[in-house]
Amino acid sequence: MPPAPLSRSGKSRRTTDSPITYFIKKALETPGLVSFAAGLVDEGSLPVDEVRAAATEILSDPRAGQTALQYGSTHGMPELRRQVLDLVCGLDGVNPSDLNLTPNDVCITTGSQQLLYLLGEVMFDPGDIVISEAPSYFVYHSLLQSHGAEVLTVPMDEHGMDVDALDALLDRLRRSGDLPRVKVIYTVDYFQNPTGLTLSLERRKRLVEIAKRYSTAHRILILEDAAYRELKFSGPDLPSIKSFDPANEFVVYTSTFSKPCAPGLKTGYAILPPDVLAPILHLKGSHDFGSTNLSQHLLSRMMASGAYQAHAEKLRTVYRNKRDLMLSALESEFRDFPAARWTVPDGGFYVWFTLDGVDTGPNGPLVPAALEAGVLYVPGEFGHVPDANGHMPKNECRLCYGVATEPEITEGIRRLRKACAAVAAGKPKKEPVGV
């Protein structure tokens, strides 16, 4: 006899499996598949030697080793918080004091993902509103679903989030009396996951101005997710949105060591207003009372020695080459395919690929055709939320060149073309062999 059923929380009942789980499983099950789906980083360039050197240094000194293996603090290692602040302010060309910041305004989390989660927990009750770009980082959308928050979206163009549309949306919400429910504006402003697009300078300023202007009765925060910022290989140097918030009041800046260094260390960080930080730390005290201390000591050591900076520099070349390869493969395979368009990212590892008139979704013809051809992508619709009428674009693909090797990139795009040709030729949809 089965036991009595569980009686789970509302939050748990709102939380479903990530739609991408199926795709990851598929990829693992299909030998020889080229995966542009997984958001993993390039393997060959992982800083194995650099981490070994840092580990050896720390763990050859009993005192330093003991400190790294003891519990750290909920807030994070003080020296690493100082280094993070210097890193970000260095990228912005300012001094911490110009932005009213000290290392106490920084916290260290289990990847930047944990920060996204914690901020959500601190800010959202069911029914609250988050405004994000369309499309956006789909794991963030799952998280909002757990919190019961409603996602309203603003379109993007080649300059990133359309801030005029944001302004108009907020105005409509004010007029409908819904402004009190608006808590956060979320943007992945550098080489966005999933589109590869970057927010322009002018819009960065406008974004802060807009958030302030609508923060009359309560504060609307901007969540600036700069996960890919350090992987810039072309285009202008753009200051953070945070740098336009000199009193440290409106912008939560978060980034991560996963992309420019190593995801296996699972260490991210945020720079944020003190009255947002304090409640985040109170909750983090219950989540884990501090992220992995050894990872923090390793990263701090690598930043102090310069190994971190040298490695990030190397990665920019690695990913530039991979992007160039993917772009030239797309160019040669899809030149004569008028339905296809794609973005040209200045950093990170995502190309957004649009196919007019082709359903790229999990139930459309392209997924099985691609699997049959031996390639996998993330359906673009996972990054969208349905509009009021239940509609969303279903003709886009996220192509990630993060983990695919250089030969795989060329071969994978060739296979994608094969799949598109098969779909265009109206070949009957058929389940791929072996899955």
Next chain:
Amino acid sequence: MPPAPLSRSGKSRRTTDSPITYFIKKALETPGLVSFAAGLVDEGSLPVDEVRAAATEILSDPRAGQTALQYGSTHGMPELRRQVLDLVCGLDGVNPSDLNLTPNDVCITTGSQQLLYLLGEVMFDPGDIVISEAPSYFVYHSLLQSHGAEVLTVPMDEHGMDVDALDALLDRLRRSGDLPRVKVIYTVDYFQNPTGLTLSLERRKRLVEIAKRYSTAHRILILEDAAYRELKFSGPDLPSIKSFDPANEFVVYTSTFSKPCAPGLKTGYAILPPDVLAPILHLKGSHDFGSTNLSQHLLSRMMASGAYQAHAEKLRTVYRNKRDLMLSALESEFRDFPAARWTVPDGGFYVWFTLDGVDTGPNGPLVPAALEAGVLYVPGEFGHVPDANGHMPKNECRLCYGVATEPEITEGIRRLRKACAAVAAGKPKKEPVGV
């Protein structure tokens, strides 16, 4: 002009700073203080060499190094899950199949703390009931406060949680119609934090029987927090409560590598029913999509080489010696102090010290007297929740010999005696110098 106020979630508004923060701060500010307050582990015995050896091995092999530095999975490293299952079943003297368990029933978390949090998130809506021992692990109580759960308690004696009282409480709740709100029974069943007490064999069986008996309309889970289990240095070997749940339905077993190995790796685990695991992993996908992968690889390597097991064995001697020192210091200092009683733990690192008639709380006379004498403890009331009349015991102290060195233990107890004598003599309460 200050910015508009934040409008935070209900959960955030329920979450306050941990009461112990003040005590940790005090300890850091007071030079020369002996701290029996912090729940940190012994520093001198941290496995610095063992972790260095594992790190060198992994990171000298490019393939193994890359795997450890890449993202892992939300569920946790498969090999480590297998090792964890063998470890726990080995302690219980059973085969995984006897308990209907496979490595898929194990998950890896950011310390066992994260498991406690996630299970709470999956199970509790505001107003739900958790039954715990009095006193209990105070960080768990803070977490329940965030979730809005109500804590009802059952007294303990030298055999751990009083299961007859638990039965009676559940019966009362059934009769008052409150049973549907009861979700979890929480017990730290080995060398409990904070009392050092252990649940007896007979009560382990009874606990499962009781949970089953009241699980008529919905399932009541037992959360078995075995954080200190591997640090047993005397007394009988006791099987887990989990081992009395052969169908893997009622008991969530959680433990950690923080205590028997290194908190700086911040890795814990759980063995749990599949219909509890799945929703936990869904939420963990939003929290962080996987705990630090490098830590998992280090631990797996140390378990495979036997370094982990040898180190845990060494720690049992370290903590036995520290316990013996604390007990003999208590014996010699408090023999002639009839108001004082204390527990004798068979493992872990907590002694529970009761002082009849003395207010040990943060606003009582002993805290400042102890600080003046140069010693700090955790007031016992932090482990209690007020009863219906707002009452709770206020004459207990948690004494942790985890991080204090051997000379500090003897000296700290001497100082505690001095503080008690000062309070007993009615010396006027006075703020300690320099704080």
